[in-house]
Amino acid sequence: MRPFVFINAAMSIDGRITDWRRRQVRISCRDDMKRVDRLRAESDAVLVGIGTVIADNPSLTVKSKELREKRIKEGKSPNPVRVVLDSKARLPLNSNILSNDAETLVAVSKIARRDRINLLKDVAKVVVCGEKKVDIPLLLNILFENGIRKLMVEGGGRVISSFLKEKVVDRLFIYVGGIAFGEGVNLVEGRLDPPVKFELLKAERVGRGFVLEANPVYKTEATDMQ
Ligand SMILES: NC(=O)c1ccc[n+]([C@@H]2O[C@H](COP(=O)([O-])OP(=O)(O)OC[C@H]3O[C@@H](n4cnc5c(N)ncnc54)[C@H](OP(=O)(O)O)[C@@H]3O)[C@@H](O)[C@H]2O)c1
Numbered sequence: 129m130r131p132f133v134f135i136n137a138a139m140s141i142d143g144r145i146t147d148w149r150r151r152q153v154r155i156s157c158r159d160d161m162k163r164v165d166r167l168r169a170e171s172d173a174v175l176v177g178i179g180t181v182i183a184d185n186p187s188l189t190v191k192s193k194e195l196r197e198k199r200i201k202e203g204k205s206p207n208p209v210r211v212v213l214d215s216k217a218r219l220p221l222n223s224n225i226l227s228n229d230a231e232t233l234v235a236v237s238k239i240a241r242r243d244r245i246n247l248l249k250d251v252a253k254v255v256v257c258g259e260k261k262v263d264i265p266l267l268l269n270i271l272f273e274n275g276i277r278k279l280m281v282e283g284g285g286r287v288i289s290s291f292l293k294e295k296v297v298d299r300l301f302i303y304v305g306g307i308a309f310g311e312g313v314n315l316v317e318g319r320l321d322p323p324v325k326f327e328l329l330k331a332e333r334v335g336r337g338f339v340l341e342a343n344p345v346y347k348t349e350a351t352d353m354q
Contacts, residue, residue: 130268131279134299144312155305159335169195171280173209177287187224213262217244235262285317295346305337
């Protein structure tokens, strides 16, 4: 069993989630940030890759006080659980994602050094899953067993690619902003072979951009050839 998994990201008109310098660039707008905050508040956990933590140092908390209070009224913690994919346990100990605002789970693989795991264990929950990279289906199973029913995947490009390859994505929300970089991190980093097809459900104006909503359509190769 696994949680419902959805991806949310903001991309430029040419499909990048950041520019070639990998610095945090504003692609979305204020209205979109409110939409993202609502999605976070409705999730049991939010997940990012170590690449995103190192580049952006996000805290991944719910920004709106009202939404945090709503969660508390519903018997939840003020913020969803934060999950980081970090095969080698290299998460810096002063990362914002390790703040006291929420619980953090660091998923590492068997190649992570024991001393690094021990350091992280003082500040977060650590699970070892996977040989070299984090085994995503196994992690989803562990999250489900820990009560996570709705998981928001916030990137970056390599993590989004892995989730799509593993065929464990139920929905995709992409904010398309009016900016182009020409070069940078793609929404999906790495080859998808076979390609993943999507059923495009909705395109909605949000602030100065559009939010696309889509469902992956996973088919076996045999079905595809029919
Ligand atoms: N616009 C947006 O909405 C948005 C959102 C998020 C991020 N971003 C941008 O995205 C950039 C980072 O993207 P990125 O692709 O470089 O990094 P990423 O996807 O955040 O993290 C990738 C890293 O996660 C680790 N990992 C462990 N298990 C994995 C698995 N099964 N599959 C994939 N990765 C796994 C790997 O590092 P190890 O081998 O060391 O574990 C891998 O290199 C940043 O510049 C950030 O600004 C933009």
